[in-house]
Amino acid sequence: MNPSLSLGRLLAQAFTSHTQIDTPPEAVLPREARAAYDAQHELVAALGDTIGGWKVGAKTPDGPRQGAPLPRHGVWLDDTGVYTADARRPCGLELEFAFRFGRRFEPAERPYPDAEVEAAIAEVGATIEVVASRFAAFPAVDRLLQLADLQNHGALAAGEFVPYRADLPFVSPALSFTFNGQPLFQGVPANPAGDPRRLLSWLVNHATVERGVAITPDQLVTCGSYVGLVNVAGSGVAVGQIGGLPPVTLTVA
Structure with a gap:
């Protein structure tokens, strides 16, 4: 690790080298959310990438929202995703609703x-997010460092998107989530944010007003897990289906 690098560049270095940061230099630690958001965008730029999507979430139905841009190279559409996991650590997966604007x-x-914002929702689909941290101490990592680290984002697989329907069961959807045919989740599905659509206007305004970045129809917005975080070990195929949408598949190599 090069101690002279900024936080965003340190994260990008760890991202590309598939290594983890033990102790970030004191000088780069974010002291406020704005600094963490600055590091997010610096990370994406340092990867030589563009924004392929966004993630947004909240811990309670009326709690504060936060999000992150997703590097385009790690947003896989139409079940093309193959994630190479680190055999030394479990691979964390989440099953989510995602939206696109028209x-x-x-x-x-x-x-x-x-x-x-709500009137502009055009499509909806299911996604599987890979949760991964660039910090060795994860999950015992400062919340602003996690925010800078794209909210612990590893990659995102998206299934087929279909025309948006407002009557889908966004609060309490029926779902299935399996890995190599074995169930990963058998509880009651719930998004801690409640209805994920409430997150969209915050995300649009965070990007366009706070960050000066456009939200485009090709970008998807994934909105938080309905199964918590589930860990898988070894290689295999994860398949998720949520709310009657087409399934989403992720191969873990």
Whole structure:
């Protein structure tokens, strides 16, 4: 690890070398959320990548929201995803709803109204997010460091997107989640944020107003797990189906 690098570049270095950071230098530790968000975008740029999607979540239905841009090279569409796991650590997976908009939201000085954002939802699909940290102490990592680290994002597999339906059971969907045919989750599905659609206007305005970054129709927005975090070991195929949507598949190598 090069101690002279900024936090975003340290994270990018760990991302590309598949290594973990033991103790980040004191000088790069984020002291506020804005610094962590700065590091997110520096990380994506240092990877030589662009934004292929976003993640957004909250710990309670009325709690504060936070999110992260997702590097395009790690957003896999139409069940093409193959994630090479580190054999030394379990591979963490989450099953989520994701959305796409039917229009572009340009950088703006004033927030877009909630109703305008909701009216722009065009498509919905199921995703599997790989949870991975660039910090060796994970999960015992400072919350702002986790935020800078793209909220512990490893990769994202997306199934087929279909036209948006407002009547889908977004709060309490029926779902199945298996790995090599064995169930990964048998509890009651729930997103800690409640209805994930409440997260979308925050994400749009965070990107366009706070960060000056456009949200485009090709980018997906994945909105938090309904199964918590489940760990798998070894290679295999994870298959998730949620809310009657087409299934999503991720191969873990």
